[in-house]
Amino acid sequence: MSPALRSPTTGDDLRSALMLTLALTAARLVALFSTPLELYPDEAQYWLWSRTLDFGYYSKPPVIAWAIWATTAVGGDAEAWVRLSACLFQGGATVVVFLIARRLYDGATGLAAAALYGLMPGIQLSALVAATDAPLLFFLGLSVLAYVAHLQATDARRRLLLAVGFGAALGLAFLSKYAAVYVVIGLAAHLLASAEARRAWTPITAGAAMLATAAVLAPNLAWNATHGFATFQHTAANAAWSGVQLFNLAEAGTFLVSQFGVFGPIPMGALIAGVGIAAARRRLSQPDLLLLCFTLPPLLIVTVQAFISRANANWSGAAYLTGTILVAAWLLRWRARRWLVAAIALQGFVAAFFLAAVISPALADRVGLANGLKRARGWSQTADLILDRAFREPGLTAIAVNNRFLFYSTAYYGRERLTELGVPLASWLLMEGPRNQAETAAPLTPAIGGHVLMVSYEGWRRSEMQADFEAASGLEIGSVWLDRKHKRRIEMFTGRGFRPSPRDPVTGLPRAPVVSVPPGRPTPP
Known part of the structure; x- marks a missing residue:
């Protein structure tokens, strides 16, 4: 030029x-x-x-x-x-x-x-x-x-x-x-x-x-x-x-x-x-x-x-x-x-x-724009709900969440209390392989799955999470108001003996057990 x-x-x-x-x-x-x-x-x-x-x-x-x-x-x-x-x-x-x-x-x-x-x-x-x-x-x-x-x-x-x-x-x-x-x-x-x-x-x-x-x-x-x-x-x-x-x-x-x-x-x-x-x-x-x-x-x-x-x-x-x-x-x-x-x-x-x-x-709330800010609200309270429950559970080997938003917000807003508690924060994997960095870097494994506080975002996949443990108990539901109309809900329970079920790569759900059928007998439905 x-x-x-x-x-x-x-x-x-x-x-x-x-x-x-x-x-x-x-x-x-x-x-x-x-x-x-x-x-x-x-x-x-x-x-x-x-x-x-x-x-x-x-x-x-x-x-x-x-x-x-x-x-x-x-x-x-x-x-x-x-x-x-x-x-x-x-x-x-x-x-x-x-x-x-x-x-x-x-x-x-x-x-x-x-x-x-x-x-x-x-x-x-x-x-x-x-x-x-x-x-x-x-x-x-x-x-x-x-x-x-x-x-x-x-x-x-x-x-x-x-x-x-x-x-x-x-x-x-x-x-x-x-x-x-x-x-x-x-x-x-x-x-x-x-x-x-x-x-x-x-x-x-x-x-x-x-x-x-x-x-x-x-x-x-x-x-x-x-x-x-x-x-x-x-x-x-x-x-x-x-x-x-x-x-x-x-x-x-x-x-x-x-x-x-x-x-x-x-x-x-x-x-x-x-x-x-x-x-x-x-x-x-x-x-x-x-x-x-x-x-x-x-x-x-x-x-x-x-x-x-x-x-x-x-x-x-x-x-x-x-x-x-x-x-x-x-x-x-x-x-x-x-x-x-x-x-x-x-x-x-x-x-x-x-x-x-x-x-x-x-x-923003007064002019009807509260919904645009809800994702920048309530994360410290959410982390407090999780860690309050964790401190009431002696002998935890890990805290595991099923949502990357929960993982990162808890890692940030619970950073001091997590250090005090001394247990790792982990991600529960829905699929057999990781789908984000939280699942890649900190997956929940049997090695840390002896006694786990499990946290489900909005109750998502909680039944599948419970199925991955030998025993699950103590369901607790907590919520945080984000504004007058919106709130965030988490469901928490403790799981003992983490034994993840094999997952169907298409649905993400646990695979149905393989049933051996002797020759000449009808296949079970």
Whole structure:
């Protein structure tokens, strides 16, 4: 990309973007350190991973665990410190959005894009939750920034360094979430569409970028190779969604509608309108083409995925960092400043309400949004119910739960009492093999199954759990209110002599006993 495509900017835009980012980050920090909302079980899972650093984990690459380890090493294991890295990653991503837009267009576009991105509804949630999306978007943004800078560079040495930076950032994006593959797809699409982009790469710079990516990814690939490629298999299985209705137009429609909530109604509408205008005119500027190549593939691929089976609203999140820049550029080019101001104002209002609801969940309850927060409530009380019962049972050899949410929330909220009790927390396996990291790392086995406190989430499969013991007794049902309408129920009993029955791999239920029938006699029904 020619340096002439870059527009002049002033330092005022950069200062404004930094002030916006600092203000948003400060508001999010206030919410993080004052919210009564508890860790969602997936967050507790990532925290537990961070206690044992590794180059990979059952369902995700390692960056999320590394980040939590770093922040909790500074401030301790409280919820805010577990989530802190998400806030910092999204603050960094907002600045990166500004820098990309300024390189491709000008400082005014960069400031508008930073505002749209920082206030995006989906980003508000991502910045306050310990998950893989925040580091993915930060490193994805760095890779796009390095790619753009590489295309604009004229010095061979600088291009080589930027190619290495692009490869390293892409590797870190992959270590955050395998959805970084959309960067590779976007890169391939841009190289196919732009002769100018192809000319910017040489065999040396392309090789340097690939080597840098490979070097960053190598430890994770080695970990997967020694663990049966567990993360890859989980990612593939998650995308496959076996057991759901296939070719469902309603699912695709639901996913597309959800994107208006993730991206914001005005930006999403502008993105659709801009794509339509570009298709009608059959003409795109070089910056627009580059951004479209990184924006459209995630949206199109995940929409197809939603139609074939189903998709979560955040699966297309890789589209919106570059998509925000494109929308800001188009709105300014169309002189639709009122729409831009309206978009920023609307998303600012939503962001303010969201932060207020995080600080005071009663606000969400009053406006009928309590259901959206129920999974971040009541886990400490649930852990207390389990451990109160455990302390009343002398001689326990283990506590076993039948749900990964229960496993991770009990591991986090019962961490001190579990240490005091001195018995392992385990997972009861429904199937013959493990299906998640809790079942892989801490399965209930006969070696620890002498006297077990068994916990069933909502009573699920309790009869099958009881059948795995020589004796089961002391059924107790406990519940925790999550709001005025919803409560969580657990059923607990003690089991002695764990002898798991063979399972049918299709149903998960105990296999029927094999009955030997002498020749000439009828087969029993």
